[in-house]
Amino acid sequence: MVQVERLSHNFGSYWALKDVSFSLAKGEFLFLTGHSGAGKTTLLRLLYGALPVTRGRAVVSGMELNRLKRRQVPLLRRKVGVVFQDFKILPKRTVFDNVAMALEVRGMPRTHLERRVRAIIRAMGLEAKSYSLCERLSGGEQQRVAIARSMVANPELILADEPTGNLDFDLTMHLMEIFKQFHTYGTSVIMATHSREVLECVPDARILHLEGGRVVMDGDSSWYDPEGPGGTLGVAGVDDDEDEDSGEDDNPFGEGWS
Numbered sequence: 001m002v003q004v005e006r007l008s009h010n011f012g013s014y015w016a017l018k019d020v021s022f023s024l025a026k027g028e029f030l031f032l033t034g035h036s037g038a039g040k041t042t043l044l045r046l047l048y049g050a051l052p053v054t055r056g057r058a059v060v061s062g063m064e065l066n067r068l069k070r071r072q073v074p075l076l077r078r079k080v081g082v083v084f085q086d087f088k089i090l091p092k093r094t095v096f097d098n099v100a101m102a103l104e105v106r107g108m109p110r111t112h113l114e115r116r117v118r119a120i121i122r123a124m125g126l127e128a129k130s131y132s133l134c135e136r137l138s139g140g141e142q143q144r145v146a147i148a149r150s151m152v153a154n155p156e157l158i159l160a161d162e163p164t165g166n167l168d169f170d171l172t173m174h175l176m177e178i179f180k181q182f183h184t185y186g187t188s189v190i191m192a193t194h195s196r197e198v199l200e201c202v203p204d205a206r207i208l209h210l211e212g213g214r215v216v217m218d219g220d221s222s223w224y225d226p227e228g229p230g231g232t233l234g235v236a237g238v239d240d241d242e243d244e245d246s247g248e249d250d251n252p253f254g255e256g257w258s
């Protein structure tokens with residue numbers, strides 16, 4: 001699903017990412033962790049085509065990013081659901097329109113599209129706001145619109161950058177359940193997070209820990225150490241087990257999802 005080999009990225013003279021290598025199997029759930037500035041967002045931006053891959057190699061959903069032309073980025077985005085830190089939703093459009101857009105670009109017939117969009121809006125607890133303009137929503141509601149948009153097309157891979165960052169505990173737990181349902185039905189997920197609560201929601205997830213742009217640990221949560229330095233992550237071992245594929249044909253929201 002994702003293959004990254006010796007990926008590096010610089011902003012001027014500053015190397016934000018240095019020689020990062022890992023691969024992600026289909027259906028795997030991977031958390032990106034690390035202190036602020038460790039390179040998590042830079043890595044995700046490279047993987048969804050927001051930054052060009054110039055050093056090292058990255059393949060995402062069969063697309064060789066080194067050779068990706070700017071005009072091919074939309075093709076990549078059709079395979080990958082992306083939740084940005086700053087949402088990127090259109091403020092003057094309704095919740096429904098923002099979510100529907102992800103299916104309109106795929107040319108989905110209107111009746112099918114409406115069923116799907118309603119199903120995911122309902123799952124996000126935003127039914128009552130379906131026809132509200134996004135600029136009138138709270139930060140947390142806008143964040144849920146962005147998540148709904150990333151999931152509505154049932155992508156094979158979701159890249160999420162602190163997707164629950166603005167949300168309270170209950171909503172965070174609710175949304176993590178939805179991410180987990182997608183994962184259960186075969187979607188691969190890479191999620192950057194600082195939150196221990198979020199990590200604990202998926203105890204069998206893999207964790208890739210970055211420091212200063214480098215991978216310092218690639219393992220499961222058995223090495224997660226709440227007493228570790230800064231209350232973040234301790235280091236106890238590496239586990240390269242990648243195969244958690246668990247089905248792909250069913251979908252989490254029943255009616256309206258195919």
Ligand SMILES: Nc1ncnc2c1ncn2[C@@H]1O[C@H](COP(=O)(O)OP(=O)(O)OP(=O)(O)O)[C@@H](O)[C@H]1O
Nearest residue numbers: 011014015016034035036037038039040041042043
């Ligand atoms: N456009 C940019 N221009 C210059 N430096 C940048 C740019 N984007 C990121 N950086 C730098 O690259 C480093 C990695 O940033 P990045 O956003 O990837 O970190 P992060 O781990 O996602 O941090 P956070 O958890 O705070 O979001 C930081 O030192 C940041 O200042």
